Amino acid sequence: MDAVHPPLHKDIYSHIADVLTRAQHVLVLTHKKPDGDTLGAAAAFAKYLKNQGTRLTLFCLDGPGSDLDFLPLRDQILTDPRKLSIELFDVIAGFDFSTLSHTGIEALLAHRAQGSTLINFDHHFSNMRFGDINLVDETAPSTTAVLHAYFKFVGAKIDADMATALLTGLVTDTGSFTNAATNIEAFTIASELLNSGAKIQRILQSTFHNKSLGALKVWGIAFSRLVRDSRSGLAVTILTREDLALCGVDTAAADGIANFLNILGDVDAVLVLRDDDSGFIRGSLRTTKELDVSVLARYFGGGGHKKAAGFTLQGILKRTNDTWRVV
Ligand SMILES: [Mn+2]
Incomplete structure (x- = not known):
């Protein structure tokens, strides 16, 4: 079967393959507070390098949560930047982040070895092309899809892990x-991937069928506070630290x-406001309609x-009688 993207990215794939052939020690990087895509891509790439006999270090600032503890090489993830000798790496490969600041170790990365190659694998529209090589495909459903297309191009053997x-x-x-x-x-x-032995039930069990009773009670509070803002067409709800x-x-x-x-069908978009007592309120916007919620997010200084999309506001959420205000 034909790979999905080779004509578009052929030169970039070849460039990456060439760099990896000569690589001595590769740093494989996720973004902080890792999700399934950044860690999935980094773990798959790390396992690929391992299978090739290439030396690697897998780094993830916050480490994986219990929902991602089934991923390969999870025991070998380095989480302490003080143990990272950044000048040792001749290749650094980052997955699923649009700027280096998302790694949480951007100051350290500024001291990477001269002549080292930074490879940027991503699918975010906001990607800043910070790499020496940028394999960024905004149409890809995930960064793991971007990496998968690369693997197909180079004819990599994709094992079950x-x-x-x-x-x-x-x-x-x-x-x-x-x-x-x-x-x-x-x-x-x-x-x-299922043909290659991917464990779909294990993934679904860990990432979706894993809510605690307490978590669902919090979701219940958020649902009970849903209101429709008739001017904007938004369904809005809030959650506090309390x-x-x-x-x-x-x-x-x-x-x-x-x-x-x-899943709401009778609103244009949803907005969830979360106040975690840090002095900042985080807003998350979602829509399935013909709307661009990143425009609204940018209005509040965010993006996506x-x-x-999402944004962060300075302030706290306060309840006065029946309404909530940002103060
Ligand atoms: Mn992603």
Whole structure:
């Protein structure tokens, strides 16, 4: 079967392959607070290098949560930047972030070895092309899809571990093949990865069928506060630190609410405001309609994709009688 993108990126693929053939020690990098796509891509790439006999270090600032503990090489992830001798690496490969600041170690990266090659694998519209080589495909459903196209181009053998890691990014970034990023490519790659032995049930169990009772109670609070703003056509809800404390869960329990609220059919978009007591309020915007919510996010100093965007406001959420205000 033909690979999905080679004509578009042929020269870039060849350039990367050439660099990797000569690589002595590769640093494989995720973004901080890792999700299934950044870690899935990094783990698949790390396993590929390992299979090739190439020396590598896998670094992820915050380390994987329990939802991603099934990924290959999870025991070998370095999380302490003080243990990272950045000048040792002749190749640095980053996955699924639009700027180096998302790695949380950008100051360290400024001291990378002269002559080292930084490779940027990503699918964000906002990607800043910070690499010496940039393999960025905004039409790809996930960074693991970008990496998969590269693997196909070079004829890499995708073992079951790599397939599971690649499929993890695809499943999580498409919201289990339901959101706007879901395209033909997503299904095509998924079927190929299943053929290569990807463990789809393990992925779904860990990333979707893993909510705690407390987490669902927090979601319930968010649902009960949903209001429709008639001027904007937005459905809005809020969550505070107190809500999380009441349900005995941490902030991660509220992740995914905005995505889930995309099931609302009778609103133009959804906005989830979260106040975690840091003095900042985080807004998450989602839509499935013909709207570009990144425009609204940018108005508030944020950004993102057309169908999924976010922003951060200074302030706290305060309840006065029946209404909430940002103060
Ligand atoms: Mn991604």
